[in-house]
Amino acid sequence: MVGSTMLWDQGQYAASLVPGREGEIKKAVKLTDKDLLVSADEEIDMSLQEQYQKKVGKLGWLVKSQPHLSFLFSALSKNNSHPSARSLRVVNKALAYAQQMHRALELKGLKEEEHPVLVGWVDASYKLSEKTGRKGLEFQIVSQSALKDLCALGYVNTVA
Numbered sequence: 001m002v003g004s005t006m007l008w009d010q011g012q013y014a015a016s017l018v019p020g021r022e023g024e025i026k027k028a029v030k031l032t033d034k035d036l037l038v039s040a041d042e043e044i045d046m047s048l049q050e051q052y053q054k055k056v057g058k059l060g061w062l063v064k065s066q067p068h069l070s071f072l073f074s075a076l077s078k079n080n081s082h083p084s085a086r087s088l089r090v091v092n093k094a095l096a097y098a099q100q101m102h103r104a105l106e107l108k109g110l111k112e113e114e115h116p117v118l119v120g121w122v123d124a125s126y127k128l129s130e131k132t133g134r135k136g137l138e139f140q141i142v143s144q145s146a147l148k149d150l151c152a153l154g155y156v157n158t159v160a
Contacts, residue, residue: 004108004109005106005107005108005109006106006107006108007104007105007106007107008065008104008105008107009065009104009105010061010062010064010065010066010102011102011104013061013062014062014066014098014099014102015099015102017058017059017062017095017096017098017099018092018095018096018099030097031072031090031093031094031097035090035093036072036075036076036090038078038079038087042084042086042087043084043085044082044083044084045083045084045085046082046083048083048084048085048088049080049081049083051083051088052079052080052083052087052088052091053080055088055091055092055095056073056076056077056079056080056091058095059072059073059076059091059094059095059098060073060077062098062102065104065105066098066101066102066103066105067105067138067158068101068138068158069094069098070123070137070138071123072094072097072098076090076091076094105158107141110141110142110143111143114143114144114145115143115144116141116142116143116144117141117142117143117144117146117147118139118140118141119139119140119141119142119147119150119153120137120138120139121137121138121139121140122137122138138158139158140153140158
């Protein structure tokens with residue numbers, strides 16, 4: 001793709017993630033590390049499993065065009081087999097966050113004389129003692145000259 005731009009927008013899907021019903025989270029709050037921690041004394045409620053998995057699955061579909069959500073999706077999916085009321089609240093919070101932070105995936109062509117470079121990013125969390133881990137991967141196709149300042153890359157040409 002040379003000299004062109006392609007946008008992939010899941011805006012309608014993102015808008016449908018959090019219904020405007022009373023009692024639902026209407027404004028996304030910042031997610032913290034505490035939200036993603038699993039407490040040993042949390043009461044597992046298997047009656048929430050189907051609902052939890054459905055909501056995490058919605059977030060998973062959104063990750064396709066929102067790669068910045070990939071680690072969040074991975075971290076939340078660890079509770080698919082043992083959800084709690086608190087973990088369901090965190091998923092609702094994550095969906096509201098995803099809805100608020102939605103942006104179109106933008107893929108831009110490079111200049112003809114530029115050489116493309118594949119840049120990979122990883123955000124990982126591992127507990128070696130328990131042999132568990134979660135990670136989110138993102139890749140960008142950028143020009144070789146863009147490697148001079150990695151902080152200036154932004155989100156263009158980023159896929160999960």
